């Protein structure tokens with residue numbers, strides 16, 4: 110037999126309740142015996158409390174709040190139960206809401222709200238939801254019955270947080286479920302005293318109900334169905350990279366929940382632990398996922414998993430004074446005073462000097478705690494041995510939890526180092542009240558950062574998080590983003606590299622998100638949430654963020670960012686670019702960048718600047734690393750020139766027409782002059798020559814332009830101008846056809862000399878017969894002289910460029926970033 114508990118979010122609206130009834134149905138189909146415990150619909154317990162406060166505070170608004178609660182339940186019931194089967198439910202809801210309204214009305218009249226009345230009011234949440242769920246199941250022909258847990262779970266009179274009388278409770282539960290055939294839908298959270306006065310088991314207490322019932326009946330398993338995939342390494346709402354744990358011990362679960370992990374209520378573990386019943390956390394919205402098992406520690410299982418929890422808002426009480434050293438049993442006196450005031454102490458630490466004791470408590474009780482301590486120590490305070498208790502506000506508490514925490518050397522060091530390195534000051538630290546946790550108090554505004562920093566250092570340390578900044582999400586840049594969206598999971602799984610886009614800028618807007626921009630929606634985010642784009646500010650912000658493992662991708666076609674490359678590289682941020690401006694600049698400037706990168710452990714990579722997707726630069730680097738020497742390079746690396754010459758040879762058109770078409774359809778560089786002047790090809794050759802280790806300038810290359818475009822002028826002017834080349838090209842074509850040759854715009858380098866220009870090649874040349882989409886390069890080296898090493902392939906277009914950029918990024922991530 111299993112006990113299944115569905116939390117507030119699982120029964121939060123009619124759609125979710127449908128998922129719950131599907132899950133219940135699947136158990137019935139498998140003929141598994143189950144008892145179901147449900148919470149109030151999410152938000153209802155809070156809404157009931159709020160309405161009660163309003164009414165007792167003489168705020169007329171309570172009526173409106175009441176109507177909202179009522180409406181929510183009536184709508185849900187009407188969506189789930191067909192009208193002809195809803196009479197019983199409608200009657201039940203009407204009666205309960207009539208009673209509830211009477212209670213609120215009397216609160217309004219009396220102007221007072223006692224914990225006892227509040228428990229009565231809160232009980233309606235679970236009673237209403239469970240009744241609706243039971244009736245929904247019945248309407249789906251599943252035998253179900255509504256069970257009010259107040260008849261089964263008996264407690265003391267500690268309203269709001271009542272203590273269970275297990276003896277009576279266990280026998281009532283056994284008796285009630287002895288021979289129940291239908292599926293019981295039991296109200297979570299609520300109970301009653303032996304006299305029948307309603308009590309509650311503490312906020313989040315429905316989990317506890319499930320465990321009490323499970324333990325009383327020796328259930329095979331207790332399943333807590335919620336809205337996450339299990340107990341995660343941290344609260345997924347605060348730490349985006351949190352992941353579900355396969356299993357935790359009862360103690361670990363208790364500790365995590367005590368320190369803020371809302372996913373399970375900490376007392377839940379006790380009845381289960383006593384009977385050694387496994388608890389499984391499951392996701393109602395992803396039922397096939399395995400979830401997390403909570404189980405006893407077994408020697409054969411290595412419990413190296415841990416979690417990080419936090420309590421967002423705490424106060425720290427500081428007892429300070431030289432007198433502390435001499436006062437015997439001071440801690441136990443403070444504890445005693447707080448215990449008799451029924452104050453839950455979250456943490457207590459004593460400074461190494463012995464001059465201060467810090468006590469962490471919830472803000473709601475800090476005044477009371479201050480009073481209790483000052484009262485206990487009034488003599489010492491009067492005699493000025495101690496100062497008055499100081500209350501520090503706006504603090505948060507983080508607990509790192511794990512069975513093997515204390516046996517694992519270096520955990521505390523790692524935690525403190527990670528926090529310190531990221532500028533997070535720990536105000537107090539304690540090795541927990543149990544042996545399972547390390548607890549720290551920090552400033553509230555640093556909580557999110559601290560949680561993420563710790564999570565990264567404790568759980569994802571094998572995984573490298575790479576922070577990517579990208580400028581220019583145009584043709585190539587946006588293809589790169591698409592590629593990352595597709596490959597992200599694979600890259601994490603296969604290489605343990607998590608590429609996270611932290612900064613993005615186009616010409617209008619720029620956007621930063623330290624935790625990673627949601628790439629599925631980047632265009633809209635940039636448009637809506639981005640600030641006005643500014644190159645200087647982009648660089649500043651990138652440096653300011655000071656994130657380790659950063660890579661800047663300059664995917665812009667202009668030279669706006671180039672003046673900042675040196676500054677970027679010297680901030681230990683690597684650069685990847687398909688832009689030729691910097692690596693074809695005067696040698697001194699280029700060399701300076703390479704040296705800066707070397708000095709600051711960053712990298713400057715530009716593998717797509719020659720041949721786009723063809724591995725030209727990488728091949729040179731590999732050859733040189735393996736002791737080879739590049740003697741000569743021959744290449745055709747301009748898609749534009751290749752396309753134009755092939756069209757010219759095959760389509761029988763005039764050269765001027767072909768060129769004008771190419772310019773019009775955007776098949777050239779933004780400034781077409783750099784293509785036809787041969788400058789673009791020459792720059793590519795220059796880049797390769799420099800890779801061979803030579804100090805080389807653009808001027809050293811003999812450039813023979815294909816033709817010269819006028820330096821300025823409108824389209825019609827260019828058209829007129831280039832027509833005068835037509836007869837020259839017609840003659841060339843005739844010559845080539847007659848001789849069985851091809852026209853090719855070649856780049857050559859041989860032992861220091863270099864040239865780019867138009868050539869005629871015959872059938873015996875390895876570049877003969879190249880298709881209009883191909884590129885080719887041949888390297889003659891010491892080892893490949895007679896038979897050059899030839900690389901030939903498609904190599905063009907934004908998708909190939911994006912793949913090349915990714916390859917550069919991954920190389921940096923793998924080899925440069927430690």
Ligand SMILES: Nc1ncnc2c1ncn2[C@@H]1O[C@H](COP(=O)(O)OP(=O)(O)O)[C@@H](O)[C@H]1O
Nearest residue numbers: 116117118335336340341343344346370371372
């Ligand atoms: N370590 C953690 N693992 C999983 N969830 C956590 C953790 N810490 C906090 N949570 C939060 O607990 C929530 C589930 O608890 P709760 O909202 O009470 O669910 P339910 O409505 O099912 O009772 C999750 O949505 C998650 O935000």
Ligand SMILES: N[C@@H](CC(=O)OP(=O)(O)O)C(=O)O
Nearest residue numbers: 116117148154312313314315
């Ligand atoms: N409804 C109660 C009890 C409970 O356990 O709810 P949930 O399962 O939604 O945490 C509360 O809000 O405290």
